Amino acid sequence: MTDAARTARKSDRTRRNGEHAAERGGTRLAAEGVTHGFGEGPVFESVDLTVEPGEVLAVVGPSGTGKTTLLRLLACFHPPDEGVVSADGTDVWSLSEADRLAVRRRVGMVFQVRSLFSTTAAENAAYGLRVRESWTDRLRTAARRALGFETTPTAAREALSTVGMADKAGRRAASLSGGEAQRVAIARALAPDPDVLLLDEPTSNLDPRNTALVEEAVEAARERGIGVAIATHDMQQARRVSDRTAVLLDGSIVECGPTDRVFESPDDERTRKFVAGELVY
Numbered sequence: 001m002t003d004a005a006r007t008a009r010k011s012d013r014t015r016r017n018g019e020h021a022a023e024r025g026g027t028r029l030a031a032e033g034v035t036h037g038f039g040e041g042p043v044f045e046s047v048d049l050t051v052e053p054g055e056v057l058a059v060v061g062p063s064g065t066g067k068t069t070l071l072r073l074l075a076c077f078h079p080p081d082e083g084v085v086s087a088d089g090t091d092v093w094s095l096s097e098a099d100r101l102a103v104r105r106r107v108g109m110v111f112q113v114r115s116l117f118s119t120t121a122a123e124n125a126a127y128g129l130r131v132r133e134s135w136t137d138r139l140r141t142a143a144r145r146a147l148g149f150e151t152t153p154t155a156a157r158e159a160l161s162t163v164g165m166a167d168k169a170g171r172r173a174a175s176l177s178g179g180e181a182q183r184v185a186i187a188r189a190l191a192p193d194p195d196v197l198l199l200d201e202p203t204s205n206l207d208p209r210n211t212a213l214v215e216e217a218v219e220a221a222r223e224r225g226i227g228v229a230i231a232t233h234d235m236q237q238a239r240r241v242s243d244r245t246a247v248l249l250d251g252s253i254v255e256c257g258p259t260d261r262v263f264e265s266p267d268d269e270r271t272r273k274f275v276a277g278e279l280v281y
């Protein structure tokens with residue numbers, strides 16, 4: 001495909017996804033002037049970044065630059081040292097715990113390390129739905145299971161299907177390959193239909209087939225109007241899946257813009273060198 005055709009296809013996709021996002025409402029997550037560290041000086045300073053509804057944002061940068069830290073802050077796991085993490089313009093750390101929990105429930109996160117519970121793929125995919133069940137629902141589910149009825153909620157089955165794992169729903173997590181386990185982790189994040197999906201290096205160590213299936217799931221999320229932020233070392237992946245790319249280097253976002261522009265004519269010399277593989281860390 002020519003560069004012009006790729007750009008045209010992406011802008012068409014961005015427009016359609018904007019429409020899906022508008023239908024859904026969505027949540028706009030943002031880091032505003034965020035500085036964070038772990039006691040030995042900040043990992044990054046004054047970071048401004050938004051994840052818009054219905055877009056895929058790639059966060060690229062060398063190892064140790066703070067991509068995971070940034071995603072964890074956006075997921076509201078803990079407050080930043082300085083600056084604000086906001087959801088639709090509201091500082092999430094100014095909210096009551098209950099309201100902040102409500103924001104967190106609209107955000108799904110998939111970690112770089114294997115993080116499934118030691119049960120079946122189906123139970124893992126249903127986890128986010130089950131935690132929201134009332135006690136009556138739980139009793140009903142337990143009773144149905146005792147009677148041998150299917151108890152996997154439809155949303156969990158659909159999420160497993162989105163990641164190509166429908167046929168392995170009954171498999172125990174421990175028996176899944178790394179790629180299968182990662183796809184189930186994505187299904188678990190997708191099943192409650194989050195507004196935002198945060199993916200931390202979801203395909204590091206995966207083979208091309210699993211990588212392609214994960215990228216298809218990212219596309220499916222985008223088509224539902226979900227905003228996706230994906231931290232990745234893989235520049236080709238950033239180009240394939242994202243609408244915008246943020247480059248996190250030397251403790252700050254040195255560049256953030258439409259992916260094709262960032263890769264083809266970056267404003268910052270460090271970006272040019274980084275995406276060309278010329279920066280050695």
Ligand SMILES: Nc1ncnc2c1ncn2[C@@H]1O[C@H](COP(=O)(O)OP(=O)(O)OP(=O)(O)O)[C@@H](O)[C@H]1O
Pocket residue numbers: 038043061062063064065066067068069070201
């Ligand atoms: N809980 C923690 N305690 C102390 N230091 C931490 C903690 N979490 C991260 N760090 C440090 O913060 C820096 C950024 O780490 P982070 O995992 O966010 O980077 P990254 O860009 O995601 O790296 P990678 O690409 O290797 O996953 C590193 O120097 C790391 O050692």
